Amino acid sequence: MSRKILRVDVKNDQIDVEEVSEDYVALGGRGLTSQIVFDEVDPTCNPLGPHNKVVFAPGIVTGTVAPTSGRISVGAKSPLTGGIKEANAGTSFAQKLAKLEIKAIIVEGGPVKSGYKALRLDADGAELVDADKWSGKGLYEVYEEIEEEFGEEIGIAGVGKSAELSGHNSGIAFNDMEGMPSRYAGRGGLGAVMATRGLKFIFVDDEGAPGVEIEDKQAFDRGREKLANALTSHDVTKPGGALNSYGTGVLVNIINEAGGLPHRNFSRGSDERASKVSGEIKAKEIEEREGKRPHRCSPGCLIGCSETWTKEDGKEPMGVIEYESVWALGPNCEIYDLDVIGELNRQCNDLGMDTIEAGNTIAVAMEGGVADFGDEGAALEMMDEIREGTPLGRILVNGTEFTGNAFGVTRIPTVKGQAMPAYDPRAIKGIGTTYATTPMGADHTAGYAIATEIMGVGGDLDPLSPEKAELSRNLQYSTAVIDTTGHCLFTAFAVLDIPEGLEGMVEEVNGVLGADLTVDDIPEIGKSVIDVEREFNKQAGFTKEDDRLPEFMREEELPPHNDVFDVSDEVLDEVLS
């Protein structure tokens, strides 16, 4: 294989090209970022100090014509959780990087607090260019300027003002198909890790790139076809299916009806106002405003769950508003206006912040008396505070737990310091089991039990039952594999129900690597990825006490089911042990 690893040290103005070691050849995406972080980063290091590194890796099949596989993983020690982190995004950036035969970029060295650089990559090589002129600016404006200067077709990864503030809520923004900073490896504060290395952007131009080498074309093509058939036939993923028609927002009404959509900082699981911000309403609005829906986050996606939201007059296109973002910036703050939510989402993208963490932060600030719940103007002003780097902004940019502690709030919905997504674990306990036990901190994508508990995919379990160890474990292992291959997690809806789809995914991987894996190998591969992550966390000082939901969720009943999170510590401890 001619693929390589780039090692970048801005402080010492150094770029090294390294061969891919034997141990890394069969890895990609999350499997690779987690392994490199484990191998190279001291688990006890200060996440924003000199010893942390941020690693970018496209998935194994990313850059090929494998369907719905334009994912890039970003890994580091997280300043938010203090543990290992992988966050991934769907973006053509991932595919361009893979086509340049770059298996991973390791950004190390620092800290550097000013004199930001951008890493520019193309078929001829790599160089560091000055990026200070974009410091402090909003990313929508900056991404336009970058495309003007370096070409409309480049892939961009970048960090915003939130990362420049060393905010523990700072993500990495990749450009979407329109060039906007809307595709996020958002969670865990990876942006601050990148910024403190002195790197503000990565630009990738794949013109003349060799493309991804495929060892066994026949296996690959066979797999690709099987997976494509599965994706285009499953009700959730097919053209005109749920995701294609309404995007992830299709869940607003479903989860609200299940009593699991948290309103007012996780105080109620349903509220009739939720329907005002549903995916169905959003899709209709997008159509009326001549925004885009359906839409793809990256070329080659067969699902097309994305969209372009605009202001009411059709202006200021801003990319997708995902279900979790609608919820976090909306119902969780008692805000039920899609235009306000859209503007908050745009501000998050512009500042370089994760929307889930930001929405939880606003809600907790409201609970702490900074503003009333539902005060839309106050929520928008909080974004200004961050942009201006005021003391209040400094609090908010560090996320939910930090903000809760600043304002004496005890109802803080976090695990390992990371805020919960849009599913209340008291009403849907498998997802709560995942929140508690994944090495990532509260993260729905780590083992999306909603598929089985609510959507009937891959089985059908009572969401209120606390017996979810097996479900969460199986999903966490299979997810780690999907995140390693570079496929979007949404392919899981199809492959969990359609065995040939899962076979196809494995055959694609075999095709690229020249390997002979089978579907039966999946749990073991997934376990090996998660074991590495758990070992990192253990060495960082994590114990089983970190695998717990917050006290208030174990004691305070959530309407309408009036249930608490009653998955026992023993069950939690057996999920990944």
Added chain:
Amino acid sequence: MSRKILRVDVKNDQIDVEEVSEDYVALGGRGLTSQIVFDEVDPTCNPLGPHNKVVFAPGIVTGTVAPTSGRISVGAKSPLTGGIKEANAGTSFAQKLAKLEIKAIIVEGGPVKSGYKALRLDADGAELVDADKWSGKGLYEVYEEIEEEFGEEIGIAGVGKSAELSGHNSGIAFNDMEGMPSRYAGRGGLGAVMATRGLKFIFVDDEGAPGVEIEDKQAFDRGREKLANALTSHDVTKPGGALNSYGTGVLVNIINEAGGLPHRNFSRGSDERASKVSGEIKAKEIEEREGKRPHRCSPGCLIGCSETWTKEDGKEPMGVIEYESVWALGPNCEIYDLDVIGELNRQCNDLGMDTIEAGNTIAVAMEGGVADFGDEGAALEMMDEIREGTPLGRILVNGTEFTGNAFGVTRIPTVKGQAMPAYDPRAIKGIGTTYATTPMGADHTAGYAIATEIMGVGGDLDPLSPEKAELSRNLQYSTAVIDTTGHCLFTAFAVLDIPEGLEGMVEEVNGVLGADLTVDDIPEIGKSVIDVEREFNKQAGFTKEDDRLPEFMREEELPPHNDVFDVSDEVLDEVLS
């Protein structure tokens, strides 16, 4: 024994009087608070949530005529460290409580965020009275008002604005001999634990109190005499000795000359400007201003290290400025003016904050760009921000690590979230060994290696040598015993060098308890206290990774010795194991 335990629940307006269980009879002070916290508080609970409790306990001999024994311990799960906490203070409050035959007060229940109460105790009983009128006010004014209303002779324990803000830097202020709020159980945020239980003050009137029962008067008197002889003959503790003449401030020049006085947020270990804020200069100024020096923190102290500082014109008396406070609010912020330091100290007392944590917080804020080092006006303004509860105040009141994280600082001098006192561990490694390993977070009083490393008490070791496991262990065990008896830690200077003094201390305890302990029992008793504390922390999720100094102190050389903290992890792990 007729001693009792009071259990107070403000939320439910409940006061219960309980017998002292067999297990607690031979305990007092730290030994008792740590045992009750271990027995009654879930180590994983939210420190400001409903399950935490704050426990007050005078020492075993406190309230008797045992010399220099007016100490009270306060214990809880700390919101600052997340682990168990004991902080103690020298105050007549301790003696009055003991004379009322109250072995411990357990404050539980809540949270209560407004409608504060005070617990009023006298020989006739206990009652809860309204204390809301004192909410939000400075403690100097409030303590005067309380004494006007309830009598000049009462003992007061109280929390200030910092605790009302749920600040993780909020201590418990006891009144000094002039009635001012200057005697602090300052460390670890215990004030916020008390405030969130809804209790703002405890008033103790010991008129007509029965006094402390002594089981074996002969043993007690014999012990008392031996200890008194030791205290009045040792150079450090005797009348006209170092502590009596200059107070703890005598250390400013000594530690600066040893290269271990941290200046500019632990950037240098010495600076010639230190002499401007020395104990010698302070004592001279106090004399000129007609302040008080020497002075006692509580009746029956034979050392008399305390003082009353005033403004330049002799007005606004404010109690002691300890060495650690001078350093934290002075040299560590590059402030070398005793009047500014005095005003900052007064503000801390007034707001209910620990000076060590507050000074470190200001220094870290300065490093984070909030103000320039040495900017005296800016430091004073930070106190106003806390008083007003502004967002910046909300950051600062949560302490050093919180402030460092808010402003992206990586040089944060904390262990287990608690800021370091006035000795740089790179220049004096035994105290660094204590900072790392004590269950309390960075705390000089937990095992005061300075005695041996700098002052030649109890031996004489090179401060730069990293082989300090045995020294730190022995001191931590003996300190846990002293903190349990109710003697001031400064008695250790005498009893470490004069064997009869130590015998006397044990005989006093035997006298009160009717026990037959010997000096040889001390290490085992100390170990048993610390083992309970370590077990609590372990159950709270602490690991050996929490027994480490910050990264920058292991890598950044400290002038003038240009040494790093090089006590190995293995040595740290064997200190208390």
